[in-house]
Amino acid sequence: MSFPGLSPRSTTSYDWSASDLGSPSTWPLALRLSADVLFNAPSPSLLVWGPASRVFYNEAYAALAGAGQAQVPGGDVPSLWPAPLAAARDALAQARAGEPAVALAQMLGVGEAQPYDLAFTPLRQEDGSVGGVLCTLVPVAAAPLFDLPQDAAGLRILVVEDNLDSQYLVCEMLRAFGHEADGVAHPDDALAHLARQHYDLLFSDVSLPGMSGVDLARQALQDAPALRVIFASGYGDTMLRHLDFPYLSLQKPYELDQLQDALATVEQQLRPRA
Template identity: 65%
Template sequence: MSSSAYDWSTSRLGDPGAWPHALRLTADLLFNTPLPMLLVWGSEMTVLFNESYAALAGPAYGKLPGGNVPPVMPPPLAAAGEALQRAWQGESAIAAGRDLHFAGAGADAYDLYLTPVRASDGRVAGVMCALAAAQPTLADTQDAGGPLHILVVENNLDSQYLVCEMLRAFGHEADGVGHPDDALARLAANRYDVLFTDVSLPGMSGVDLARRAVADAPTMQVIFASGYGDTLLRHVEFPYLSLQKPYELDQLQQALDAAARQLAVRA
């Protein structure tokens, strides 16, 4: 089902033929996805949602598919808090374990996955929000599958040391290198669950390094750290998580939670 399957004549968005390409593409993705999803679009906060979200929210939420400014923020967007703000700033974000109560729900706790949607000029024009039943915490995952084996690539030796120490304090195994060539040698010689790399590295970007790593080990999870937000990550074609420097410990913890969950899914 695509955006053209609905009558948008009475909605704020009007004829889909006049929509920007990013909105048409994202709306089609939203309507064809079985996961409950919402899209908040533009400075006026126009909200679209799919049938899965409508079934979850119940009949009081309104008629499909949305396309109007709601009187109050939908519960997932209201609960996302700081993660929603980060998404508006161009960073993919996760709001884990949010308590939401829906008429048609079988669960009360949800993980919210927020993805910025960029217009043709590169600015963030909207935010996609996907809902999934909350997954086990990192501690639960560790009990089931043990610590993560993480390769940290950071050419600032002080930062490299600090990140490795934090990861070890979380109970993981962490190796640190400062140059992409050293990282490639480590990746060839060892199995890692997670590549945690700075985007800006000497000789090769962290994106190119991760691309080579994922080609050789498709289940490997990638976490990028960057002082430039997601500006340098717009055309990355594989799944990843990103942290904007300086990041908080809880943000690092959330990224590791997400990486552990993905590894468990692919196991």
């Protein structure tokens, strides 16, 4: 099985009826978002979730691990941990305790093993507790995963989100879609980034410390009128009424396809057909 290039994947891309996980619509929001990131990640990755230690993986990992993987990429923890988790138990335990961890140069793969750096990221739920851990495998001295032609290059996006876990997930989703994404938590940091380099899109939460996302966007557009704006809000569109500049908005919690549709609209605006 090979990784399907830039084709988007989500929890709904798979038939979960063979497992006892139930419909993805019943999963915790943090798990659903984390799984969407996992399935779209170009690097081989695994996700361990919950007290039952359910293990999910993406197609890139299935290709690396070889035959014998279940059709549905998730289920109860097997009798033996998958090799990346077994090779770095201390790093996994550290991430489950809430601290990011790495394990360098682990030899993994079917046949001739190759060295991989393992990055373990704790995934927090809405109440702040650690719900699971994302394990990403990065080939040591890896070449770029995708050799994109110039006209297929993605957007350069600045994500402004003061919830660091949400910021991480959004950036990972955007990168999985082939875009470049930087994340900051404070409007002042966002303005500093915008002053230093060009961005195609400002993806901002509406409610931010010190300055609203609306005021941030208005100030950013004074210096970069071509900048496109997407707002994300959990409080409806009350603060977005009667704005004097164009924007798109997503209501939290939004679905993967809603995010993709918004990004496609921005790309169409910036790269209109001849």
